[in-house]
Amino acid sequence: MAAAGNGAAVPASERRPRIIVGVDGSEASIAALRVARALAEPLSAPVEAWACWDVPSGYGVYLAVGIEGFKYAADQVLQRALSDAFEELPAFVHPRLVRGKPSPVLIDASRNASMLIVGRRGHGNFVPGSVSTACVSHAHCPVLVVHAPEEAAAGDVAAPRSAVVP
Template sequence: MPTPTRILVPVDLMEGSRAIIDYAVQLARPFNASIEVLHTWEPPQYVAPDLLVAAPGWNPQSLEKTALDAARKELETLIGAFKGAGPLSQRMEVGEPASAILRVAETGGYDLIVMGTHGRRGLPRLLLGSVAQKVIARAHCPVLTLHVTEEK
C-alpha cells in the first residue's frame, strides 16, 4: 500500500475540527505528507446568496461574501494553531459539501481524505444527510473518518 503524500482534511468549522486537523498532522508527520484543510460553504436553499446584508455604518455586501469572509477568518484562526506543524494549507469552496470534497480530492491528486463524522442517526441523518457517507461511497482514494462528539 502506498504511503500518503497529499492529505485532504475537510472541516465544517464546528466542534471537533481542531481534533481532526491534529489527527491528520500526526498521521502526516512520519510520511512528510502535505495537508490541505478544506472548508465548503453551501448557500442556503431558501435565501439567494446574492441577497444584500447591511447594517448601519457598513457597506452592503452579498450574503455569500459575508459568509465566506467569516468562514475564511475562522479557518485562518483554526489553521493558525498548527503553525510549524509541517506543510499545511487551506482552501475554501462554495457548493454542496460532499460534491466539493470529491471534486477537490480528485482534481488535487490527494491520496487520503481525513474527515469527521457526527454519527447522526434516525431523522437528523435523514434530514441532514451524511457528507462522510457520500464521500466514502464515491471517493477515488481511501477515506479515514473520525467520530466527532458534540459537546452538550
C-alpha cells in the same frame, strides 16, 4: 498515472502523498486536523485543510445583501479550527476556502488526494446523506472518518480515541 512536467507519466507509487481534511469547526473536524498532522509528518505529505462555503437556497435575497459574508464566516471557522488544532500552524498544513457544498467538493477533490479525512459529526450532525457518509460512499481515495474526543466525565480529562490500521 499522472503526467509529469515533461509529458511523461508518473507512476502512482512515485507521486507525493496529499491529504485533504474537511473542516467545519466541529470538534470532530479539529480532531481530524490533528490526525492528519500525525499521518502527514512521517510521509512528508502536505495537508490541505478545506473549508467549504456556499450561499444558502433563496440566493436571490442574498444578491442584494452580498455573499461575501458567507465566505468571511467560513474563513473565520477555518482559522479558529486551525488555531484550536495546533499551537502553531505546521508549514505543511495549507488552509483552503472552497465555494460549494462540502460533499461534492470533497468527493471531487479526492480524485487527486492520497487520503481524505473528515469528522464523523460536523455541525450538520450525522444524518443519512451527511458529508462523512457521502465521502465514504463516493470518494476516489481512502477516507478516514475521525470521531471527536469523547466528552469528559465530571472532572476527568477525555483522551482522544485512536485506531491502528494494518
